[in-house]
Amino acid sequence: MSEQIYLGIDAGGTFTDFVCVRIGASTTITLHKTPSTPSAPELAILNGIHAMGLEAQAQSGNLQIIHGSTVATNAVLEGKLAKVVFITNYGFADLLRLARQTRPQLYALEFAAVPPPVPAELCLETGGRVGADGKDMQPLTAIEIDELIKKVATLAPQAVAINLLFSFLNDSAERRIEAALQMHLPEILVSRSSRVLPEYREYERGIATWLNAALGPIISGYLTRLRAQLGSCSLQIMQSSGETIGASKAATAAVNLLLSGPAGGLKAIQFIGEQTGYRKIISFDMGGTSTDVALVDGAIARTTEGMLAQYPVGVAMVDMHTIGAGGGSIAYVDSGGMLQVGPQSAGAEPGPACYGKGGTDATVTDANLVLGRLDRNTALAGDLHLDIDAATHAVRKLADQLQLSVSETALGIIIIANEHMAKAIRLISVNRGYDPNAFVLACFGGAGGLHVCALAEAMQMRRAIVPVYCGVLSALGMVVANRGRQFSRTLSLRCSVLDVPAVQEAFAQLQQAATTELLQEGLSAAELRSEHSVDMRYLGQSYTLNIPWLDAAAAVADFHQMHEQRYGYALDKETELVNIRVQVVAESVALSLPKIVRVPSSPDPDQSGSMAPALAVPASTGDVVVHKRENLRPGTLIAGPAIVTEYSATTFIAPWWSATVDAFGNLLLSQGEVR
Numbered sequence: 001m002s003e004q005i006y007l008g009i010d011a012g013g014t015f016t017d018f019v020c021v022r023i024g025a026s027t028t029i030t031l032h033k034t035p036s037t038p039s040a041p042e043l044a045i046l047n048g049i050h051a052m053g054l055e056a057q058a059q060s061g062n063l064q065i066i067h068g069s070t071v072a073t074n075a076v077l078e079g080k081l082a083k084v085v086f087i088t089n090y091g092f093a094d095l096l097r098l099a100r101q102t103r104p105q106l107y108a109l110e111f112a113a114v115p116p117p118v119p120a121e122l123c124l125e126t127g128g129r130v131g132a133d134g135k136d137m138q139p140l141t142a143i144e145i146d147e148l149i150k151k152v153a154t155l156a157p158q159a160v161a162i163n164l165l166f167s168f169l170n171d172s173a174e175r176r177i178e179a180a181l182q183m184h185l186p187e188i189l190v191s192r193s194s195r196v197l198p199e200y201r202e203y204e205r206g207i208a209t210w211l212n213a214a215l216g217p218i219i220s221g222y223l224t225r226l227r228a229q230l231g232s233c234s235l236q237i238m239q240s241s242g243e244t245i246g247a248s249k250a251a252t253a254a255v256n257l258l259l260s261g262p263a264g265g266l267k268a269i270q271f272i273g274e275q276t277g278y279r280k281i282i283s284f285d286m287g288g289t290s291t292d293v294a295l296v297d298g299a300i301a302r303t304t305e306g307m308l309a310q311y312p313v314g315v316a317m318v319d320m321h322t323i324g325a326g327g328g329s330i331a332y333v334d335s336g337g338m339l340q341v342g343p344q345s346a347g348a349e350p351g352p353a354c355y356g357k358g359g360t361d362a363t364v365t366d367a368n369l370v371l372g373r374l375d376r377n378t379a380l381a382g383d384l385h386l387d388i389d390a391a392t393h394a395v396r397k398l399a400d401q402l403q404l405s406v407s408e409t410a411l412g413i414i415i416i417a418n419e420h421m422a423k424a425i426r427l428i429s430v431n432r433g434y435d436p437n438a439f440v441l442a443c444f445g446g447a448g449g450l451h452v453c454a455l456a457e458a459m460q461m462r463r464a465i466v467p468v469y470c471g472v473l474s475a476l477g478m479v480v481a482n483r484g485r486q487f488s489r490t491l492s493l494r495c496s497v498l499d500v501p502a503v504q505e506a507f508a509q510l511q512q513a514a515t516t517e518l519l520q521e522g523l524s525a526a527e528l529r530s531e532h533s534v535d536m537r538y539l540g541q542s543y544t545l546n547i548p549w550l551d552a553a554a555a556v557a558d559f560h561q562m563h564e565q566r567y568g569y570a571l572d573k574e575t576e577l578v579n580i581r582v583q584v585v586a587e588s589v590a591l592s593l594p595k596i597v598r599v600p601s602s603p604d605p606d607q608s609g610s611m612a613p614a615l616a617v618p619a620s621t622g623d624v625v626v627h628k629r630e631n632l633r634p635g636t637l638i639a640g641p642a643i644v645t646e647y648s649a650t651t652f653i654a655p656w657w658s659a660t661v662d663a664f665g666n667l668l669l670s671q672g673e674v675r
Helices: 041-051 055-060 071-078 142-155 174-183 202-229 248-256 258-274 364-370 389-402 405-430 452-458 471-482 500-520 554-566
Strands: 004-011 013-023 028-035 066-070 084-089 123-126 136-138 159-160 189-192 234-238 243-246 278-286 291-297 306-308 310-312 320-323 330-334 339-346 442-443 462-466 482-495 528-539 545-548 575-586 610-612 623-627 637-639 642-647 648-653 657-661 667-671
Touching: 004 041, 004 471, 013 041, 013 123, 013 471, 028 041, 028 471, 028 657, 041 055, 041 202, 066 258, 066 471, 071 248, 071 258, 071 306, 084 142, 084 202, 084 405, 123 142, 159 174, 159 202, 159 545, 174 189, 189 202, 189 248, 202 234, 202 248, 234 248, 234 258, 243 248, 243 482, 258 278, 258 291, 258 320, 258 442, 258 471, 278 405, 291 405, 320 405, 330 364, 330 389, 330 405, 339 405, 364 389, 364 405, 364 462, 389 405, 405 452, 442 452, 442 471, 452 462, 452 648, 452 667, 482 500, 500 528, 500 575, 528 554, 554 575, 637 642, 648 657
Parallel strands: 004 066, 066 234, 084 123, 084 159, 159 189, 278 442, 442 462, 623 642
Antiparallel strands: 004 013, 013 028, 234 243, 278 291, 291 320, 306 310, 330 339, 462 667, 482 575, 528 545, 528 575, 610 623, 637 657, 642 648, 657 667
């Protein structure tokens, strides 16, 4: 069989990670990591492809690239968005400005005004009003359409967002406006709410439609530049929901890319769990800027109540919690004399002080190096070498302010960062009715392995796993992700009088729409499979729970059960089916992790490790062994404290913890026992 080459790329804030999977007579996996280039993210990708010797394959089309990117996320966080005209019904031009009128701080009597997403002069009103029953209340005339075209042409935006009331029930007016804009102003990207998010809640729908419009030109420009350098190879983009979409369609679905990178990490954790038999996993992805935590109970949970900055993001995305705690998080002493860590980050430029690129602030990475948990002889991506003197100097500045020793201050930085991450894990586990002890803690990201034992202890978890390829795991997730679409629609029907045939017809329409898009990407109908679900609530509630759909009776029973698990009670009360959801996917490449071959003549890794200075942690005495992960063989037992280094990450095995190596090279950690 001819060799198939897949390249997963995760463009992060500090580093861009690459995982190349070659499938032929055997499967081989190679890794690469290069510093990110935030001002032009495509440059880091091209640098990595060149360094891995894949340029010829890219130009010839014998390379399939699956890419997760922070371009959309960073554009929102930095406010670098396209100019958008927002079109809505008469009397609702202030819809995005009014929002939900919730205070950002509950007990603050005064707070700074937040500028609206779209300035008032770019908000236009028109006819085409639809009532709550889907019937026309105010017609959209040809004169009004002509006036809109003239106003939009005068304002000269890069994109237009159309968000009319109840368009999820009847979108004929939105479609007429879209068609007129595309005819007369074809250079302007048009985002229609009944396509982006055909669900109730006009503000959330409006924000999603605006974000889609504001990000579209940015994503389009980025992918155009990248595409021009990649020859004829296939290019898929990871979506926030965990499936990939063709690059040619990504710009029109830009709002679906906001969690592109983190979604890849969760897909990889699910894949690792399937390979190793772990179905209940709490994961944390600790990179240079942030940490993403999530819970996988067999399947990846998704949510439609995500937030990015101050904006609600109503499209489906993987359910995770993100905090500003990463290896580059800056430590400082606040006005009250207390040590604080994050959320500000040293980022890729200049990075932590120990990177030797001009950074002077102490970071979590500097603290780990000072404590001896990072091997000072480790070479990083981009030919970076750790500077212990620079790290010590940065931490000493804080130590002098706190009147503590350098090691005490460094340990304080680690403890505070750990508590930030433990709090995030509690939010997605204990606060939702899950017992963390029933799960295994899985870490990845360049910094995750340095904190895994401490976080497991904080959550009273006795088992943890440091996956193989953990430093670039999100890039591996890109390769194993399915291609797919998720469509939704609001119905708002009482379950006691549910018109089941009508619901099934609505499901069929969404499935056909999703299937059509995937067929246009060259997939066949035989490759596709679908899953149906519904958002349900008790009549009178504001929020919903997502329930798999087999039939009406099963959905109602499952809703009561999930409500009791999540909130501690269930009611003998009327239920309502609010939204229907359809997921259509094509399975990704069939991939199994290659097993490590035990070499009989290999020296015992416990005897071959180098020695590192004593760790500045309680109960640590003397030197510790530093193991190279590539030298470890299945069945190897490592007792803590110890350090395991690899190309893209470092793992710190704490005192009273032990680790064994499984057949795939994963590190299986246990507390208080020998495996």
